[in-house]
Amino acid sequence: MPFDHKPFLRSLTEAPGVYRMIGEGEEVLYVGKAKNLKRRVSSYFQKNHPSPCIAMMVAQIVRVDTTAVRSEAEALILENNLIKTLKPRYNILFRDDKSYPYIAITGDDAPRLAYYRGAFEKGVRYFGPYPSSWAARESIQLLQRLFLLRTCENSVYRNRSRPCLLHQIKRCSAPCVGLIDLADYARDVKLATLFLDGRHSDVIDSLTVRMQTASDAFAFEQAAIFRDQIRALQTVLHKQYVDSGKDEDVDILVARATGGLVCVNLAMVRGGRHLGDRAQFPQGGAGLEVADALLAFVEQHYRLHPAPAKLVIDGASPEAVREVLEDVLERPPVVALARFQAEKAWAEMAQTNAGLALEARLRETGRAEAQLDALQAALEMAERPRRIECFDISHTQGEATVASCVVWEGEGMKKSEYRRFNISGITGGDDYAAMRQALTRRYEKVAAGESVRPDLILIDGGKGQVGVAWEVLTELGLTSITMVGVAKGEERKAGLEQLIWPDGRPGLALGGEHPALHLIQIVRDEAHRFAITGMRARRSKTRLTSRLEDIPGIGPTRRKKLIETFGGLSGVRTATVDDLCRVDGINRKIAEQIYNALREGTPDLQ
Structure with a gap:
């Protein structure tokens, strides 16, 4: 039955807060914030909607949950936390800008x-x-x-x-x-700080004063150094001012849509110097309008990063952008369309780059969809897999065992979701026990509803590893997840891999040209790379720590002082004998023992 919104809206508060649109099966469709909950939520239940995307979402609503807070700032933080946790289908999400x-x-x-x-x-x-x-x-x-x-x-x-x-x-x-x-x-x-702040004239003036002071004191060599600095700075600034001719910090934001995809491109100018741009693609929000994408990016980006003095935009009205920034920043920057020659050139370049990024993404998207369709058919899955997780085990003769879990989601590898598991409490070299421990630690959270559930699990290994993995999924009640092993072919040659089923069916060889195998190889190779780098780092740390422990006279106290003094184990390894002697409690004899012990089998670093 359609959601009866009228009695709900009558009882709704006018306080600031966060609202959640709930669909069938308790699916969270959308999370939003509001200065006035009653006014904002009421706007969704009108006869005419500004976009088909909103109309589609409203038709699926069965309930609306709200949380009132004390201020707009609290609403902003709560909305951000809920979006990251719940990942609603209709929210416009960009990649994490912490990168x-x-x-x-x-x-x-x-x-x-x-x-x-x-x-x-x-x-x-x-x-x-x-x-x-x-x-x-x-x-x-x-x-x-x-x-x-x-x-x-x-x-x-x-x-x-x-x-x-x-x-x-x-x-x-x-x-x-x-x-x-x-x-x-x-x-x-x-x-340097003034230079980074864009105050180039102040830098030149200061250097000029210092040059004149040195010259008056007959310190001509020092004056020559300042002179060369001024000349170098003038040369750099001449290159920087090709576009703008003045000190200014500007962000250029443009949005463009092609083939159902929307791209928001951010270009940065600091001190009149164009530093390049970065294309961002929103996740979610079917039928998304260009202006909606640009406004969503402005809100998410400037919530985490300082804004420059000016924003030049193309794709939404300056008034709408200014309104969003007033919610996010205490002092919003100037927001305007491109007016001057340099600004128009920057905006045109950003639009061109957005178009190129869209073309590249469309090609990649088409290839990824073909690979997913082929994978769905090959594995006889009911639906195209949206999230794939792959596991691999790495160690050196049983030492420093590490399991990796990499994630493919949407249209490519999702590195923010990667996980490593340091394996302990097993017999060295027991890959089966390592696989059991890694999968148990990963999927017991899924079974408890505390983590994201994958559609497909890949195991880098043969029948033994697959059998252990299937036992873990059976114990956790997750056998509805499709799982296959990826066994190396003859002579470990790429293209000859076999897919191993957990139910004992004969292995499936797709062939080197099969698009599904290409996707499997990409994910499997990334799991292998991620496991090896983790194992090497763990092995290096373990060996260095054990070497310190094996040196006579180096107990826990001295070991702690060494690590604190040199900022870690790698710093201890690169220290000279004289450097080591400066640590409290380390005499020259002990310093030489440490130096020699940490350089066994490595070139002399002194």
């Missing part, structure tokens, strides 16, 4: 310049985001040439006894060994 890179300047005595991804920490200044790792790293190299800031880890910086190669090639002023006064280094850090 954007930043440039960080730490708050140490001699601050470090670093490439950074992840959550922000106190005491560190972040500049960005940058559209790609290439743009961020290129900017770091530019700052090194201009201001000679260090980029080494703190553990390396604290234990240097002589300047490194970067100082020799004039990319660092070597504060680690006192070749620059910390006050002068702090001035260089300030200039």
